[in-house]
Amino acid sequence: MKNNYIFRGENLTELIQYRNIEVDKCIACNSSKFRNFSSSKDFPAAKCLNCGFIWMRPSFCKEGLDKYYSDYIGKRRINNKIKMDQRKEQYKLDVDFIQKYKAQGRMLDIGCSGGFFLDSFSKNIEKHGIEIDPSAVDYANQNFSGLAGRVNCISLEDYNPNSKFDLITMRGVIEHVMNPEKDIEKISSLLNKGGIFGVSATPNSEAICVDLYQDNWTLFHPIQHLWHFSPKTLSLICNRHGLELIASDFPYLGTPYEDVYEDIKLVADRIRNKENNIEDISISKAFYGNMMSLIFFKI
Numbered sequence: 001m002k003n004n005y006i007f008r009g010e011n012l013t014e015l016i017q018y019r020n021i022e023v024d025k026c027i028a029c030n031s032s033k034f035r036n037f038s039s040s041k042d043f044p045a046a047k048c049l050n051c052g053f054i055w056m057r058p059s060f061c062k063e064g065l066d067k068y069y070s071d072y073i074g075k076r077r078i079n080n081k082i083k084m085d086q087r088k089e090q091y092k093l094d095v096d097f098i099q100k101y102k103a104q105g106r107m108l109d110i111g112c113s114g115g116f117f118l119d120s121f122s123k124n125i126e127k128h129g130i131e132i133d134p135s136a137v138d139y140a141n142q143n144f145s146g147l148a149g150r151v152n153c154i155s156l157e158d159y160n161p162n163s164k165f166d167l168i169t170m171r172g173v174i175e176h177v178m179n180p181e182k183d184i185e186k187i188s189s190l191l192n193k194g195g196i197f198g199v200s201a202t203p204n205s206e207a208i209c210v211d212l213y214q215d216n217w218t219l220f221h222p223i224q225h226l227w228h229f230s231p232k233t234l235s236l237i238c239n240r241h242g243l244e245l246i247a248s249d250f251p252y253l254g255t256p257y258e259d260v261y262e263d264i265k266l267v268a269d270r271i272r273n274k275e276n277n278i279e280d281i282s283i284s285k286a287f288y289g290n291m292m293s294l295i296f297f298k299i
Contacts, residue, residue: 003041003042005042006042007042007221007222008283012222012223013247015060015064015067015068015223017064018060018061018063018064018065018067019059019060019061019062019064019222020058020060020061021058021059021060022057022059023046023055023057023058023059026048026050026051026053026055026231027053027055027180027181027227027237028051028229029050029053029233029236030054030235031048031049031050031051033048033049033050034046034047034048034049035047037054037213037214037215038051038214038220039214039215040215043056043215043221043222044056044057044217044249045057045222048233051233051236051262052205052206052228052230052231052232052233053205053228053229053233054205054210054227054228055225055226055227055228056222056225056226056227056285057139059162060222060223060226061178062178064223064225065176065178066132068223069132069133070073070133071133071135071222072113072133072136073113073114073133073135073136073139084259085256086256087116087258088116089255089282090176090201090251090255090256091116091117091120091209092120093251093254094117094171094200094201094246094251094293095117095120095121096178097200097247097249097251097293097295098169098196098198098200098293098295099121099122100247101196101198101246101247101295101297102166102167102195102196102198102223102226103122103124104122104124104125104163104166105125105126105166105167105195106125106126106128106163106164106165106166106167107121107125107126107127107128107165107166107167107168107189108128108129108130108161108165108167108168108169109127109128109129109130109168109169109170109171109186110129110130110156110168110169110170110173110183111130111131111132111170111171111172111173111176111177112129112130112131112136112140112151113131113133113136113138113140114136114139114140115129115139115140115141115143115144115147115151117169117171118140118144118151118169119140119144119146119147119149123146125167127146127147127150128150128151128152128159128161128165129147129150129151129152130151130152130153130154130155130156130159131151131152131153132153132154132155133151133153134153137151137152137153156177156186156187157182157183157186159186159213159270161190163232164190164191164195165191165192165195166188166191166192166194166195166196167195167196167198168187168190168191168195168196168197168198169197169198169199169200170187170197170199170200170202171196171200171201172199172200172201172202172249173202174199174202174227174229174234175202175203175224175225175226175227175228175229176224176225176226177226178226180227180229180237181237184237184238184241184243185241187243188240188241188242188243189237189297191243191298192298193298193299194297194298195297195298196206196295196296196297196298197238197243197295197296197297197298198293198294198295198296199292199293199295199296200292200293201236201291201292201293202229202291202292202293202294203219203225203228203229203290203291203292204229204230204231204250204289204290204291204292205228205229205230205233206222206230206231206232206289207250207287207288207289207290208267208287208288208289209267209284209287209289209290210228212267212270212271212274212284213270213283213284214282216256216281216282216284216289217283217290218283218284218285218286219290219291221276229292231235231245231248231292231294234294235296238296242298242299243296243297243298243299244296244297244299245294245295245296245297246263246295246296246297247295248292248294248295248296249292249293249294250288250289250290250291250292250293251278251291251293252286252289252291253288254287255286257286258286259285259286262285263285263287266282266284266285267284267287270282293295
């Protein structure tokens with residue numbers, strides 16, 4: 001009998017055949033010592049005993065990821081008005097944080113989707129984007145006049161522009177890619193000296209909710225989030241390629257996702273249940289520390 005793989009109501013059964021990539025060493029610190037992180041037998045993950053880095057093990061190959069993200073903008077973005085409105089508010093907060101460190105020059109947004117985040121940056125910035133979803137590229141070029149002709153359907157690996165950049169961003173992207181180290185190496189090569197690499201809307205594996213909820217952490221997802229970084233573990237990779245962490249932020253208060261009293265109550269209940277060995281299968285909500293924004297400086 002065929003086993004069904006259901007993750008929070010999402011049927012992933014047809015994609016499981018593409019989960020065939022085994023990573024036996026931590027990509028952050030290269031340690032081969034790790035433990036099982038997930039309590040789910042269907043969706044296992046590993047946690048490095050040396051640096052705390054978390055990754056899906058096994059992981060999905062490129063063909064599986066391409067199938068999952070086909071028409072991502074149509075299936076999971078523009079048709080959800082509430083989430084789109086929330087993201088629009090959050091884009092401004094993320095942009096404001098990044099522009100404290102670079103507010104002019106030539107910019108590249110990697111994995112720019114429909115251009116929503118990229119378009120939110122200052123008019124003083126020359127904006128460019130790359131994205132592998134053709135429908136998202138079409139949306140960006142057709143709906144944002146300032147991006148017309150500047151968003152290309154191409155992978156970072158194949159992208160070779162004529163000029164370097166002063167600012168490169170990845171918003172909610174680095175945790176999705178097949179080979180983070182390879183991408184960061186390419187990013188560093190595309191940055192001018194003194195340039196900025198801004199990472200935002202990325203899960204933080206050092207958040208209080210991570211070990212408290214494990215695979216019931218709201219940001220745990222077997223396909224969408226292949227890697228779970230922290231400022232420390234992402235810095236270990238970036239440092240190898242001339243990128244130095246100079247600022248960090250953990251957006252929660254003041255964001256469209258905060259619900260302080262309810263969120264604190266849920267976390268307190270979870271802690272109490274864990275202390276008393278009471279089974280609790282609830283999914284975590286937004287909370288301080290869950291998401292991170294990081295600024296790296298090109299040395």
